[in-house]
Amino acid sequence: MKTVSETRCFEGVQGVYSHASDACGCDMTFALYQPPQARTHPVPVLWYLSGLTCTHENAMTKAGAQAWAAQHGVAVVFPDTSPRGEGVADDAAYDLGQGAGFYVDATEAPWAPHFRMWSYITDELPRILFRNFDLEEGCQAITGHSMGGHGALTIAAHFPERFRSVSAFAPIANPTGSDWGRKQLSAYLGADEARWAAHDASLLIRERGLPMPLLVDQGTADDFIDLLKPEALAASIAERRQPAVLRMQDGYDHSYFFVASFMADHMAFHAEALFA
Amino acid sequence: MKTVSETRCFEGVQGVYSHASDACGCDMTFALYQPPQARTHPVPVLWYLSGLTCTHENAMTKAGAQAWAAQHGVAVVFPDTSPRGEGVADDAAYDLGQGAGFYVDATEAPWAPHFRMWSYITDELPRILFRNFDLEEGCQAITGHSMGGHGALTIAAHFPERFRSVSAFAPIANPTGSDWGRKQLSAYLGADEARWAAHDASLLIRERGLPMPLLVDQGTADDFIDLLKPEALAASIAERRQPAVLRMQDGYDHSYFFVASFMADHMAFHAEALFA
Numbered sequence: 001m002k003t004v005s006e007t008r009c010f011e012g013v014q015g016v017y018s019h020a021s022d023a024c025g026c027d028m029t030f031a032l033y034q035p036p037q038a039r040t041h042p043v044p045v046l047w048y049l050s051g052l053t054c055t056h057e058n059a060m061t062k063a064g065a066q067a068w069a070a071q072h073g074v075a076v077v078f079p080d081t082s083p084r085g086e087g088v089a090d091d092a093a094y095d096l097g098q099g100a101g102f103y104v105d106a107t108e109a110p111w112a113p114h115f116r117m118w119s120y121i122t123d124e125l126p127r128i129l130f131r132n133f134d135l136e137e138g139c140q141a142i143t144g145h146s147m148g149g150h151g152a153l154t155i156a157a158h159f160p161e162r163f164r165s166v167s168a169f170a171p172i173a174n175p176t177g178s179d180w181g182r183k184q185l186s187a188y189l190g191a192d193e194a195r196w197a198a199h200d201a202s203l204l205i206r207e208r209g210l211p212m213p214l215l216v217d218q219g220t221a222d223d224f225i226d227l228l229k230p231e232a233l234a235a236s237i238a239e240r241r242q243p244a245v246l247r248m249q250d251g252y253d254h255s256y257f258f259v260a261s262f263m264a265d266h267m268a269f270h271a272e273a274l275f276a
Numbered sequence: 277m278k279t280v281s282e283t284r285c286f287e288g289v290q291g292v293y294s295h296a297s298d299a300c301g302c303d304m305t306f307a308l309y310q311p312p313q314a315r316t317h318p319v320p321v322l323w324y325l326s327g328l329t330c331t332h333e334n335a336m337t338k339a340g341a342q343a344w345a346a347q348h349g350v351a352v353v354f355p356d357t358s359p360r361g362e363g364v365a366d367d368a369a370y371d372l373g374q375g376a377g378f379y380v381d382a383t384e385a386p387w388a389p390h391f392r393m394w395s396y397i398t399d400e401l402p403r404i405l406f407r408n409f410d411l412e413e414g415c416q417a418i419t420g421h422s423m424g425g426h427g428a429l430t431i432a433a434h435f436p437e438r439f440r441s442v443s444a445f446a447p448i449a450n451p452t453g454s455d456w457g458r459k460q461l462s463a464y465l466g467a468d469e470a471r472w473a474a475h476d477a478s479l480l481i482r483e484r485g486l487p488m489p490l491l492v493d494q495g496t497a498d499d500f501i502d503l504l505k506p507e508a509l510a511a512s513i514a515e516r517r518q519p520a521v522l523r524m525q526d527g528y529d530h531s532y533f534f535v536a537s538f539m540a541d542h543m544a545f546h547a548e549a550l551f552a
Contacts, residue, residue, distance in 0.1 A: 007529055007531055007533045007534075008495070008497065008527040008528045008529065008533065008534070008537070009537055010536070010537045011537070061338050061532065062337050062338060064340045064343060064536070066533070066536070066537075067340060067343070067536070219284070221284065251284040252284045253283055255283055256337065257283045257285035257290050257342070258283075258284070258285075260286070260340070260342070261284070261285055261286045261287070261342075264343070
């Protein structure tokens with residue numbers, strides 16, 4: 001692992017690190033914010049998964065997470081959203097290929113060799129993180145925005161023992177029923193829709209629930225709301241009798257201004273679970 | 277004036293607007309954050325002047341100001357840092373020409389026709405702002421980062437009746453004695469150094485003081501600290517017996533991570549003066 005940069009931020013350290021990734025077969029970059037409390041003892045970790053077109057950098061600079069992470073004493077890891085580089089397949093569209101890994105392990109050509117973000121986020125990066133930093137492995141939570149909200153919800157559903165809480169900002173909530181999902185899942189996983197269901201938060205919650213506190217914020221003025229399908233998530237939560245707080249936030253759009261506006265709430269929500 | 281975008285943010289509105297500028301002879305863009313309190317009554321205004329290479333956008337997305345502006349009920353205006361466009365002179369260097377207006381009215385070729393940021397910030401943009409938005413013209417404060425800190429301090433010194441408080445993040449504090457200053461002041465104002473003194477915060481404070489509360493933060497790990505010359509500012513403040521708080525912040529660099537870390541303090545500082 002190589003340190004790209006370390007910058008003081010809210011009395012903690014905002015770092016950017018890179019490493020050769022076995023899962024993705026390329027170099028990967030991630031950001032980690034360590035709050036000031038990390039100087040004296042291991043701290044809990046919140047995963048923040050980003051959306052389409054993002055790298056590790058967007059949320060690190062625009063989501064305003066560090067102010068609240070420092071207040072609560074929680075580290076925040078910001079992974080990249082896909083493999084990258086010259087030998088890595090790509091597509092001209094913004095919503096497929098590099099910057100659009102969708103948090104799955106691709107099985108189809110040309111994506112299969114590198115697009116293994118599921119393994120990267122759930123297996124390889126945790127090992128790198130807990131080997132290199134003094135963080136509380138037994139004390140993790142997960143959140144994300146848009147495609148990253150999809151990632152957070154689906155990963156939490158598959159690793160209920162790992163995460164104490166899960167939240168999402170405007171998640172892609174029902175990708176098997178949306179153009180933000182059907183296109184990518186068929187490209188990465190093939191035409192058999194049975195294999196897509198494991199990566200659809202609304203289907204997973206209806207089927208198995210999420211045995212942890214759940215918070216979701218969705219802006220009512222989000223230009224992408226028809227693609228995000230919060231109604232599918234809301235129905236699943238209600239049908240499953242899933243304990244959850246789903247907030248339709250009046251007038252907010254899909255931008256980081258929306259994410260930043262509710263970051264304090266999400267951080268307090270996770271801190272309550274992490275320090276319970 | 278044209279509305280480029282308006283986005284809900286911390287229950288207020290983050291807007292971006294453009295207009296034809298007489299002062300600069302080109303179209304100019306600025307951002308304005310209106311806190312939720314602005315829906316019911318005129319609110320005070322904090323000017324945030326940005327640094328080299330920035331547009332209206334950098335601080336708007338990365339400084340984290342809106343969280344605290346919403347809390348205190350203060351609007352924040354983020355102007356651009358220079359004229360821009362095809363007919364506008366420029367230089368290959370990042371620190372001269374477009375993105376580097378230095379908050380002066382240029383008198384020299386090729387800059388004189390457009391580079392009139394002093395007039396733009398002190399005269400034209402205020403008129404546009406108070407004509408188009410319901411803000412408290414009698415209740416203004418000013419801050420800025422780096423070149424924008426230089427702008428904030430020098431403008432406050434020349435308009436003491438206009439601003440109730442002034443602050444700066446890592447300001448270019450003594451441009452007449454620095455390569456961040458001598459190059460630009462000679463290009464924009466000519467070789468006669470007597471004309472530069474009106475745009476040097478350390479000289480102005482020593483000469484006339486700043487009859488308002490003053491707060492300055494400077495990171496000790498700032499890579500540009502030798503160009504910023506906080507020691508000149510500190511000396512002027514001490515010699516003048518200028519009431520001020522000058523904080524050397526241990527380990528912080530020149531980035532927005534530094535600015536964001538202390539934005540809450542600056543906003544509270546200005547709010548105290550604005551609501552006194």
